[in-house]
Amino acid sequence: MYGSSSPVRINGAGPTGSLLALGLASLNYSIDLFDTASLDTICSKSRAYALTHSSRRLLIKLDLWNELQPFLTPFKKLRLEDRGIRKTVNFTNSDLHQSNQSACAVGWILDHSSLMRLLMRRLELSPNVNLYLNRVSVDNFSPFNNSYALIIAADGPQSLTRKQSEIPFWTHQYSQGCLTAKIRFRNINSDEAFECFRPEGPLAILPLGETDFQVVWSAPLHRCRQLASLETTAFLDQICTILPYGLEPDALLDQPAAFPLQLSFAPKLHRGNVLLVGESGHRCHPVGGQGLNLCWRDVETLLQLMSLASQNKKSLKNIPSRYTKLRFLDLLIVGFATDLLVRLFSNRQSGLLIVRRVGISALKLWPFFRRLSLQAMTDGPGTFLSRLPK
Template identity: 45%
Template sequence: MVAAPSRFARRVPAAGLVARVLGAGPTGALAALALVDAGWTVELCDPLDAEALCRRQRAYAFNQSSRELLERLDLWTWIEPQLVPFDELQLWDLGVQQSLAFGLADLNRHQASKRMAAIGWIGRHDELMTLLLRRLGSSAGVSLQLGSSPIPDPQRRLDLVIAADGPDSPTRRRLGIGCWRRPYGQACLTATVALRGAADNQAWELLRSEGPFAVLPLGAQRFQLVWSAPAARCRQLESLSASAFLDRLAAALPDRFQPDALLDQPRTFAVELLIAQRLHRQGTLLVGESAHRCHPVGGQGLNLCWRDVAVLHRLARRASRGELDPRRLGAAYGRRRWPDLLLTLLVTDLLVRIFSSRSPVLLPLRRLALGLLGRFQPLRRLALAVMTSGPCAIQASRPE
């Protein structure tokens, strides 16, 4: 039950605001740290223990919006050494055999003025979660309840509940919040490989008719593959021996790439478009994949989740300063998140539809779009700003 503190009517700094965060995945863990940074006391609960939370085998592509949030939370200098930066993003439409390279010069003025040495960064889930949980463990304002289901305490006064409990969110269901869900005809296979033909400072997005294929640098000529294809094909690839997998991979990639070794067990995950019909109800906010899910094209997923956290952080600080009644925090959060969520889901969906299509009608349009982007730097800057800071970058960077 969420309390209704009266002190906010007087707009005095609020002492002792308390939140419970349900779910300690990358979104919930960062949301807990953001709330603590904003001066709140936080309970972070997850049925998984710390080891299971860290164990997942995946890597994320972080963009400028995630870097900015980590900087604001004083986590960037701590996390950056674990990340692999890339300063070249190669887009290659194999349907029209046309490619396009984004470089540091294509970052916008705000990003360039910070002398950014990278367009984006690749980070491994296990290393990231280990750091976040370590930081949470050493934060005075956090109580960690990992490895068991949270036991609700009706006596406990809570100012806010944050549901970061993933795409099948039990909290979303309990609150009766519906969602629109549409599976893509594709699934996504992830694997780590040793590869020749790509440099350690390059990330690649290959646009193939069976789906987008990302090649992300992990350093020392190792790359994380995010291979979108029909679900049955992904499951079949997942079950192959290492040598058979490498053969299929070599056949799927353009000739310039030569896979040498498979370094982990390939895994498939379902890809879907999901958006909750509301982002808050009864003092509970949905953040991360409990509220939305998009196709991994362009590596938007976790960055979009962390932009939820960025807005939560700004609003939680205002509540701490007595400038915002926590009872109004949910509505303020919803108003600020809808434009970014809808636009990002729309843009990723359009990219998948247009670039996975075999329709001959679209081929000249794709050629034209890539040609214009290659020719005009302002267009490249705009496209890169959308990819690295989100479609509502101006709104997101507005001070609260």
């Protein structure tokens, strides 16, 4: 029997593990949070996240939203382009579910470093969190260790905790990889984000404030690696050839980096008292910027279960299986939908071009379809069957 003050171990202090630790600490659980990396390494990734409304609600609940405001770049329009059939659809505030419209943004872009610095500051101040950074997590650790009520794996896609616990994990390696770069443009409207479907893969252009943007360029992995190794002028010349009409790059702001992409999924997110949260349990293609938002919906579900257990003074024994059940459908649908989008749009088969034409025309003509697809992207497909909180 575990009480609400029983210690919970979290392996991994990335955006998922850190947010979960703060949430659990606010419920009065005592947390040991481990990461193999140092504070500087954890905070210094050059990456930006597209946040959806499900993430906004969680950050408000955890009292982080207001403090993040100076670092959030809202976008009021998401422009979706299908280059294969030369059609465009715009998603705006009026396409959001009514309960999201007062936030006045389709989504927000948040820089990794600003997010992690705030989370780390809060963790250091929390009396319920013991932070062990720069530690080899296997030290003193064996899965199913009974001195912890729960052991939570938030140690990312290569999770050692998952491997040591022998939790089955299914992975499909995409031939596409992705290249990220921060770019300054000339004369651009900074409240617009772009998702362009191109035959070699999707291209996302996300506003970082003023005229700076994060570009997430999906293409065959060998091409991404080759692009990442180009000199600045040669790289900017290459990017000019794929940008939407009117966008002109002015300067490259960081070193472009290439990453392999996978679709991964653990059908069962637990074994014994070990539980997979965030990318240790699933991974999807970055199309639509779902990754971190999906990880944070794991966090939200686990916090709800842990809060109920603490209020009712119940054992944490049933939490892992209930968590797996509650997360299964959202993870399956989002993984399947992102995969379908990539397969549908990354080719030129004539039959599929017709499907795309019909789909884009339906989105253009009927606000109902825009609202439905935006709700699936921003609140999660699970919300079709439940009421959204205000």
